[in-house]
Amino acid sequence: MSGHAANPLHHPEVSIANGKTYLANFVISVALMTVALLVVLSGMAPFDVFLVTTAIGGLTVIIQSYLILHTDTSRGQFWHTFSLLLFVPLFIVTIGLTAWMFHGLYQRTMIMPARSGASPMSLHTRAGTR
């Protein structure tokens, strides 16, 4: 059922491995995570921490998926990248719409305890117009 003759070590997904990018990925990721940790320990306002760490996390994930998951548009990787891009909106929908629905639900059905905000959603409320 297959091309038996070809040496598996010459497959494009083997030759894609690259020590330099893996090393670069390690250095960048560790640096970004360190910054994120320092932001948290710095005593910044919670909502700012929330925003900054989210941004750093998002950036790290994008860098990692390019450097180590090899999500590019080369011939060997095209379908991997394509299917990932198909999933990303669904991740956002799953988490985002759920958060939105329950945010309204909690506001309308729960007694808000006195303790300060307890979720990204309630942080949001506090920073908002209320």
Add this chain to the structure above:
Amino acid sequence: MLVHLQGSWSPALGRLCMKQLAFLHVPILEYTFAVVALLGLAAVGAVTYFGKWKYLWREWLTTVDHKRIGIMYIIIGLVMLLRGFADAVMIRLQQDMAIGPHSPGYMGAVHGYLTPFHIGQIFSAHGMIMIVFAATPLLVGLMNIIVPIQIGARDMAYPYLNALGLWLTGGGAALVMLSLFIGNFAHGGWYGFLPYFELPYSPGVGVDYWMWAFQLSAIGTSLGSINLIATIVKMRAPGMTWMRLPIFTWASLSTNLIALTSFPVLMVALALVGMDRYLGTHFYTAGMGGNLMLYNDLFWIWGHPEVYFLILPAFGIMSEIIPTFSEKTLFGYATMVIASFAIGGVSWGVWLHHFFTMAAAPSVNSFYSITTMLVGIPTGVKIFNWIFTMYRGRVRFELPMMWALLALSLLIVGGMTGMMNAFASNDYMWHNGIFVVAHFHMMVLVIASSIFGAVEYWFPKLFGFKLEQKWGKWFFWFMVLGTGFVFVPMFILGLAGMTRRLDYIPYTAWGPYLHLEMVGIGLYGAALLFFLAHLYVSLRDRESRRVGADAWGTGRSVEWMTHSPVPSYNFALIPHINARDEWAWRKDNGLTELHPGDYEPIHMPKNTGVPLVLGAFFFTLAFGLTWRIWWLTALSTAAIVIMIIVRSFDTDTDMTIPPNEVERTEKRRSDRASDFIATGVPPYAGGPVGTATAYQRLPEPAGGTGASSGGRL
């Protein structure tokens, strides 16, 4: 770690004890058990008597052939369809009897003949079986059989995984059947009901059976979706560009993308129920910081895409049948493809319409109302495309076409009532009512009708002979009648305010409608008998209905380009694809020779019993978990892990069919389609326009709706 249980438990048998062998004390189950046991014994006896065990093991149970796996999926689906139908009869009978305070009660029930606990199990099992163990295996089986042939491949991307998916589904189905006789089943509805399904309120094993059976089939289906997607993306025959992909394959791709993306969420929804019940966590509990609406959220994130997972293949089937029996290319191919993917996409953003009444903010409800209505646009596009395909075609009303048209009509009814549900303001009035039930039964009947159409349509491809038409038509018309009698009154009762899942009907004024529904069930029962007659007569007279490659004479896509029945390797030589409707194109150009000669060796995967044994261990794992028999659970898990690892060391998994054997097989297949072309005698086609053949080119009408392979749009 583990929760404290009510009731007895022993290390050897878990919660299992004599008292749980329900078929020993519940009268209805005694009879059911007797019947099932007799049927089982008869089957075993027959196989032994005819000495077929070896054949069964070698050719079926250990097979990795995608066609045989598909056929076994369909057999599981049909058996479970029968079981689901039996449940439906019991529900209808209860609602036919238990009307008003003066209605009598039998067998321990105050009214009717079923106690609330019992009817609760029946409607839960009915819904779950029909969706998960009837519709899903039937459609998965069809896709499994047809897609590789349609794309000119010899097999699926992962033949071994394919078999594993089958046996996981089989294990789940067996678990549901077992719950009839040992213990009991969930009793709060097919989609689960939290926190009612938490251990304190549902202490029995019913919920556990439901959960694990569901989980097994979810794993099986998502493995299957990976397989089909990889097959379609990576294994198309040379020349088959995306715009030449047969439409059923497109539908399968979009539907499996839905499965791939949504089933993991179902697994989470169910796993969290499991953690609450087994480990005492608080995901869905009413107190202790749980949130019962989280369950509804997760379940319907899967649940709504799931209903489209079921209907898209049905649409694909209709898109194959209608052009064949209109002798025209499909109208609006590209818009069909776009519509399939649009439906798949939108289905991911509408799930809150299953719980509009949750009390989310008005903006949220409005958002979901609107997205729900958006689905109507691509669906409408499809309906018009089918109608335009028939327009100026030579429509032949053979059985597959009749089923496709029935599906089309029901789709309109179901879609319109779905739109009515989509208004949150309407839904507040009839949510959890019979109107909703009637709506989705229209939709699932679209699926059922397309499946029957598909079975009629592709049966000759797999078995080499056509099913007969007379009893098939009786079956068809009694299904139509039954549907009318059951569901028209149901819509009316829904608007009158009847809620779903009642074990007792308080208003005698509803009686006449419920009696009408019972008549409908009688008609369905008659239809079932006609179906059996249909199968019997077809099998008996098969010799007179043998067909060649192009069974209907007007087939258009690649599957009609190989022999009927299809050889194990599908194509002696992989076809090279030149046009969208490749076979129609070849016929138009007189290129119908199916014996190219000069055969080459063919590599195929070897049969293996590993998937079957793994499926069996998954079954014992689920059984052990259900009854909390920990040694069985541990043993099964260990066996599964070890088998997977050991199998990965096996290098002897493939075989080669030498060219002379291919040649011998090919010679044995007399290919009637090419004979007919040589002799000029057309194959049997039937229908009002007399004998129609595909090789006659229709006069090209102005406007580009002609029969040639191209087709605009």
Add this chain to the structure above:
Amino acid sequence: MSAHSTAVDPKSASLWARHYPGHDVIGTRTFGFWLYMLTDAMVYAALFASLVVLSHASNMVGGPAPSEFINPRVAYEETIALFASVLTYGLAMVSLKKGSRRGVTGWILLSALLGLVYLGLSVADNVNLFQHGITPQTNGFLSAFFAIIIYHAVHIVVGVAWMLVMLLQIAKEGFSQNVVYRLINLRLFWHFQAVIWVFVFVFVYLQGVVL
């Protein structure tokens, strides 16, 4: 893309693909496995959605606020261990490219070891929490919190076990087609854990501190 532009002349059309080499087996295997990884990511998405829903103050009854028990420093150490393991597995793939059996074996062993370091840190941290009565059974928030962390740790266990199996297979078969595609799949699996861990570290640990 219309059918007209691609019309084929029937006289010269080729009808059967003779000597068709078949599909790319390694590419198909890794694509299917990648699809599986994406479904696993969807599992995480559902778990994170649950965490969002269960992060309201009312979900924390009977337990401490997250800022009172989450220790971002331990999580940071776990991060370093995991990222290092991902790096060494990447280097194993570089050795594979060169066809060096010793290189592949050595780097994979190191990756497995670093994976065990990660697991050790994670287990110690969680056992510590359990000993303080902070368990998944405490309340809804903690159920979701531990579900994510333990689910991730289970992946690491599977990954380490898989590495050991691959070491055996390399010893037995060398770099056959089957071994090579499995090594690539394991790379996808292992590297994916790093990406998921970024989410866990940022959204569960770091943002938990300021909840």
